[in-house]
Amino acid sequence: MPGAQGPLSQxxxxxxxxxxxxxPEGALIVSPDLRVVAVNRRFTQLFGLDGAVDTSYGAPTDPLVAHLVAHHLPHSGEMVELYRQSLKRTATARSQVSRLAEYRVRDGRMLRRHLSPVRLGGAPDGTLLGHLWLLEDITDRQAYEDELRHHAGVLGDLARERATFTARTLHELRTPLATVLSFCDLLLDPATGPLTTDQSDFLTAIHRNARRLRDALDGLLHTFADDHARPLAVFAPFSVPALVTRVALHALGRSAGSPAPFVSVSCEEGPEPVGDEDLLEDAVTALVSNAVKYTPRDGSVEITARPLPTGQWEVVVADDGIGIPVEFQETVFEPFVRASNARRSEYPGTGLGLSTAQDAVRLHGGSLCVRSKEGVGSVFTMRLPFSAAVPAEAREPRRSRERREPRESRDSTA
Incomplete structure (x- = not known):
């Protein structure tokens, strides 16, 4: 009878x-001597065993196996003995490992079987009572998962088509913008000839807004274009103090002649990290531009850069501007998210600056976080390892390219 220590008590x-x-599953416990220990109604209903096979305590499993082979399993005849031998090997196994399998029965249902040893007292060295067979009908779930995979594939195709279309459209829009910016630069150049005050103001406004539109398009391109449409990152050693100083000077230059907060820069010397300087310059530019934009004219912006003993560079941009509400401090790095106080104020932006900055920092194995209090100010902290893990496609000599003017902030938040 079942159980190595004799029959179970009532x-x-x-x-x-x-x-x-x-x-909720169909459950059957088979003893080491291939007899039924216990079975629930769900198991008998799954295979129509009521009145067809004896499933009482101590009943042999041979009739059960024969019934399953004859009516449900995909084989018959000589397969009865093969299934019986397989059942015997499982019932007498000493392994503690549970087994999971899925198979389809003749009527088209998909069943999931979970097989686990059952020991008295539950201890690994306890007496083996038998093995628990759990069977679950997952036909509907399997159909749902198949349908879900199909829809996911369709959505993936649509997303790739959208990304390709968006990238092409944005590239087409950037071309005339580049022409507008070039002619503005030419007309503003003193060598071209003198301009009246009104003409100079008009051209400056055109140039400023064309740059803003270009940067918004760049942010959209980064967000929607697929990986093949984006330029490859080019990793090489670069100077963090030089990068930070360049961004700060550019921010000061943009604010020349207009009310702006006081900007201070403090950079320590240190080892040159390896990374894509252009991407990281864009990231720092986004932080500094946001700080200047959202800080009142009588406020201040402090930019610091220093190497850490942990083998990282730390770049901190702190301001005493409008700050970020608590509920936005986690989502502020997501695309198109702008804090509520930034939306209420007349600050232009697309909500892509911080998202793009975080992507660039993560590409280099770094981190970007914020501490902020609404109405008090914000502190953005960027940390970059001295030696980033260089992606395979970027392991090439740095292309010689002209240092471009840092972009305007793609603006993200407050």
């Missing part, structure tokens, strides 16, 4: 059967 059997009946 109380033990009653508790075991009640436990199996509480399970």
């Amino acid at each position: 109380e033990q059997l009653r508790l075991l059967t009640a436990t199996l009946e509480a399970m």
Whole structure:
């Protein structure tokens, strides 16, 4: 009879059967000598065993195997003995490993089988009572998962088509913008000839707004274009103090002649990290531009850069501007998210600056975080390892390219 220590008592059997009946799956416990220990109604319903096979305590499993082979499993005849031998090997196995399998029965249902050893007392070295067979009908779930995979594939195709279309459209829009900016530069150049005050003001406004539109398009291109449409990152050693100083001077130059907060820069010397200087310059530019934009004219912006003993560079941009509400401090790095106080104020922006900056920092194995209090100010901290893990496609000599003017902030938040 079942159990290496003799038959189960009536109380033990009653508790075991009640436990199996509480399970949503079909459950069967087979003893090491291939007899039924316990079975629940769900198991008998799955295979139509009521009245067809004896499933009482101590009944042999041979008739059960024969019934399953004849009516449900995809084989018959000589397969009865093969299934019986497989059942015997499982029932007498000493392994503690649970097994999971899925198979389709003749009527088209998909069943998931979970097989686990059952030991008295639950201890790994306890007496083996048998093996628990749990069977679950996952036909509907499988169909749902198949349909979900199909829809996911369709959505993926649509997303790639959208990305390709968006990238091409944005490239087409950038071409005339580049022409506008070039002619503005030419007309503003003193060598071209003198301009009246009104003409100079008009051209400056055109140039400023064309740059803003170009940077918005660049942000959209970064967000929507697929990986193949984006320029490859080019990793090479660069100077963090030089980068930070260049961004700060550019921010000061843009604010010349207009009310702006006081900007201070403090940079320590240190080892040159390896990374894409242009991408990181854009990231720092986004932080500094936002700080200047959202800080009142009587406020201040402090930019510091220093190497850390942990083998990282730390760049901090602190301001005493409008700050970021608590509920936006986690989502502020997501695309198109702008804090509520930034939207209420007349600050232009697309909500892409911080998202793009975080992508650039993560590409270099670094981190970007914020501490802020609404109405008090914000502190953005960027940390970059001295030696980033260089992506395979970027492992090439740095292309010689002319240092471009840092972009305007793509603006993200407050």
